[in-house]
Amino acid sequence: MIFVKNLHKTFGKLEVLKGINCHIREKEVVVVIGPSGSGKSTFLRCLNKLEEPTKGEIIVDGIPLNSEVNVNAIRREVGMVFQRFNLFPHMTAIQNIVLAPEVVRKTNKEEARKIGMELLAKVGLYEKADEYPDRLSGGQQQRVAIARALAMKPKIMLFDETTSALDPEMVGEVLSVMKDLAREGMTMVVVTHEMGFAREVGDRVIFMDEGIIMEEGEPNEVFAHPKNPRTQAFLSKIL
Amino acid sequence: MGLNWHVVIDNMPILAKGALLTLELTAGAVAIGVVIGLFMALARLSKRKMVRAAAIGYIDFFRGTPLLVQIFLVYFGIPMLLQWQTMPDNYQYTAGILAMGLNSGAYIAEIFRAGIQSIDRGQTEAARSLGMTQIQALRYIILPQAFKRSIPPLGNEFIALLKDSSLLSIIAIQELFYTGKIIVGRTYQPLPMYLAVALYYLVMTQLIAQWVAYMERRLGKNDIR
Numbered sequence: 001m002i003f004v005k006n007l008h009k010t011f012g013k014l015e016v017l018k019g020i021n022c023h024i025r026e027k028e029v030v031v032v033i034g035p036s037g038s039g040k041s042t043f044l045r046c047l048n049k050l051e052e053p054t055k056g057e058i059i060v061d062g063i064p065l066n067s068e069v070n071v072n073a074i075r076r077e078v079g080m081v082f083q084r085f086n087l088f089p090h091m092t093a094i095q096n097i098v099l100a101p102e103v104v105r106k107t108n109k110e111e112a113r114k115i116g117m118e119l120l121a122k123v124g125l126y127e128k129a130d131e132y133p134d135r136l137s138g139g140q141q142q143r144v145a146i147a148r149a150l151a152m153k154p155k156i157m158l159f160d161e162t163t164s165a166l167d168p169e170m171v172g173e174v175l176s177v178m179k180d181l182a183r184e185g186m187t188m189v190v191v192t193h194e195m196g197f198a199r200e201v202g203d204r205v206i207f208m209d210e211g212i213i214m215e216e217g218e219p220n221e222v223f224a225h226p227k228n229p230r231t232q233a234f235l236s237k238i239l
Numbered sequence: 240m241g242l243n244w245h246v247v248i249d250n251m252p253i254l255a256k257g258a259l260l261t262l263e264l265t266a267g268a269v270a271i272g273v274v275i276g277l278f279m280a281l282a283r284l285s286k287r288k289m290v291r292a293a294a295i296g297y298i299d300f301f302r303g304t305p306l307l308v309q310i311f312l313v314y315f316g317i318p319m320l321l322q323w324q325t326m327p328d329n330y331q332y333t334a335g336i337l338a339m340g341l342n343s344g345a346y347i348a349e350i351f352r353a354g355i356q357s358i359d360r361g362q363t364e365a366a367r368s369l370g371m372t373q374i375q376a377l378r379y380i381i382l383p384q385a386f387k388r389s390i391p392p393l394g395n396e397f398i399a400l401l402k403d404s405s406l407l408s409i410i411a412i413q414e415l416f417y418t419g420k421i422i423v424g425r426t427y428q429p430l431p432m433y434l435a436v437a438l439y440y441l442v443m444t445q446l447i448a449q450w451v452a453y454m455e456r457r458l459g460k461n462d463i464r
Contacts, residue, residue, distance in 0.1 A: 048368055050364050050367065050368060072370055072372060073370075075367065075368055075369065075370040076369075076370035078368075079368070079369075080365075080368040082361060082364070082365065084361055086359070086361035086362060086364065086365035087365075088362065088365070088366075088379075088380055088384075089384065090383050090384055090387070099369075099379060100366075100369035100370060100371060103371065103375050103379060104369065104370040104371055104375070105370075145365075148369070149368075149369070152369055152370060
């Protein structure tokens with residue numbers, strides 16, 4: 001579903017990604033872990049071209065990521081959820097959700113609203129439809145953000161440290177929405193520090209450090225018997 | 240020669256007529272200025288170097304030269320460029336509004352630019368990640384928020400513009416200040432008359448300030464923190 005070949009990304013003189021190769025299959029949940037500054041978020045943001053790769057090839061759902069036309073086509077199929085939610089503050093929860101289906105997919109208003117309300121129900125916020133984001137808690141905002149991404153009916157969802165900006169008591173509600181999605185067979189790439197989540201729902205875990213993939217494998221295997229010394233060092237610090 | 244306050248009372252209606260024209264000229268200039276300002280702000284932020292340079296040139300010129308000179312440039316320049324033999328009736332109004340609009344466009348461009356740049360980059364990223372084009376992201380996400388934040392400085396600009404419209408008296412537009420000057424010439428009562436003129440300006444600028452404060456309250460309700 002996603003092919004990444006020899007992906008490089010440089011910011012000025014700093015080389016953040018130094019040749020990433022990977023293949024993410026349909027319905028797979030891939031969890032990307034690693035120390036901060038290891039390039040995990042940059043890697044994720046290259047997958048829908050929020051960052052322009054310096055070198056390399058990315059093919060998403062059969063579409064090569066190279067022209068502006070393709071970028072918008074791919075972004076319609078790839079949902080993204082951000083660390084800091086990025087809800088649109090001048091719109092209510094439901095307006096946040098229906099906007100892209102209406103203006104990008106040209107879904108009619110009633111249909112978009114119907115889908116939007118179903119999604120709000122799915123993330124447990126049906127009764128918050130008409131609230132503005134600043135009236136919602138962090139966890140609620142992030143669940144609206146997930147519903148907003150899902151409203152485009154994406155084939156792939158990218159999660160960029162979606163629980164890192166949350167108060168501890170709100171992490172669970174967001175993770176549980178993500179777990180439901182994984183169970184329904186969504187293809188997911190998740191950058192996270194939640195090792196419990198990685199273990200429970202990850203089909204594969206990728207450990208990144210210094211801009212390359214140091215180790216990857218089945219989560220229980222990687223967590224229990226890390227082969228790379230860097231992985232061992234990282235896991236010993238956080239587990 | 241004693242002070243005669245009666246001239247003020249007697250000439251209230253004529254001054255009011257001048258004040259109304261001042262408001263109309265300002266409104267016309269604001270309308271032109273907001274449109275020019277929006278396009279110049281977007282051009283100023285364009286990825287294309289030439290477009291950006293053109294916007295910077297425009298803004299620098301109109302902020303860096305006196306409005307009075309700009310008024311003359313437009314008023315005398317257009318007839319020369321178009322090689323008119325005579326000036327059409329009421330041409331001074333068109334020229335006056337245009338000159339003020341061109342001028343305020345430069346200031347409003349900078350106000351909108353600051354507003355647009357103050358919006359968190361995550362907003363654009365969220366919009367683009369949902370498949371919106373750059374134009375859709377601007378229209379639905381960035382500009383509505385940027386506009387809201389631009390209201391207070393826009394209010395200042397409208398007030399400055401209203402006061403500067405007194406410069407149009409130089410091309411014989413009978414706005415508030417010009418009207419006052421005429422009456423002074425007739426009555427020899429500069430102190431009462433110019434105080435009255437000042438009072439009229441003050442009332443109008445206060446009204447704008449109140450209106451801006453009201454808009455800010457009304458639109459600001461759902462702004463982020």
